[in-house]
Amino acid sequence: MFDAPFAWSKIAFFSAYVIATMIIGETFPFSPFAMYSDIGNRREGAVPYARIDGVAARLSDLDGFAGLDLESMRPNGLPVSLGNIVDQDMVMVRSGLASAPPPGARIHEVEYGYRIIKLDDGGTFTYDHVVRTRGIGWKFSP
């Protein structure tokens, strides 16, 4: 295995990058790639959800929003591991916020909250939910 071409150059580059990263940490172009290492002993989770007219849906199904409180959409202490989804939802709402819908738009009721999931010692999941904010939404075209 070690009679491969450029073996010592490769080992040197490999070692240098690993050691440098462990010293420097998360600074481009160095990264410990620790994104999923901290799973922890999680027995509780929270998943963001949206409902449109009472039906599970995605906020991307609508173009404009009113009445939704952006700060209430944040996890604020809930054990959320899908923070990127929350970020994306907030960006979507922020970019579509308006004081009122355009004339003639069909209005939908929008609800945003979190699905609370708990795992007991027997391996069974139980579910609950918490509503964080309500408002209205619409699409620009039918």
Next chain:
Amino acid sequence: MKPAPARIAYALVSVVGYSNALRMVDSSGRIPYPTGIARLVDLGWVATDAGKFGLGGVVVLGVALFAFTAWEVLGAALIFCGIGIATTVGASMVQDASGFSHSGMLSAVTLAGYVIGLLRDRSLPLLERRRAGWELATAGVAACYTLAAIAKLRSQGFAWGDGGSMSMLVEERRYYAVSAVSELRGLMATHPVVLGALGWYALVVELLAFTFMFPRTRFFFLVAVCLMHSGIGLLMGYHYLDWIILDSSIFLLSAPDATSR
């Protein structure tokens, strides 16, 4: 020298990595790969979305130089800097930034290894110099996966294989999948032993990443890591198709008998 298809694929993927880094920075989310690749022919994208930091065109230029010309060092530098700026400087400029983005990191690390290897001995013919470059790029791949394994061990030791923790992760992600995949995730979430075994598989594969540096074992690691990424994508929704393409491209480009690199 006519560019190898794998070289073109490697360069194109770095653009998707750059664009995803940009969108993770401003929390607008990752873009689907077909969209990302389709955007390569849309100059409007260069001017608007990826051009937010005025870098989109620079990165695309870098890709063209790297893939099709002898100005590959300049091309690599443009790609590297574009990814670096989108990853770091952009994060400090944008409201509600998601923080450090890992999209494009493998491209950046392997590009650095490639350039170092390329410039190592300028007396060699171009094909041999490029082979040296891709060989060093394999070390970049090995280093990235090894660091991920070290991070897991430092965080939780060998408790990483605890199926219960994996169960919650998989259960949470069943709500963001098509129905068949959602059902699979829901089923797997109630089988922590299986999930624990898959977690161990991922850890072992990453600890063996150093084998990618050596031609005799390179193919086996490639297969193992592709299976790992496929499983992660299926069960957890984290799609690292760009890493699969990069690993596969480097495998092909570093092959001893390759006639084009």
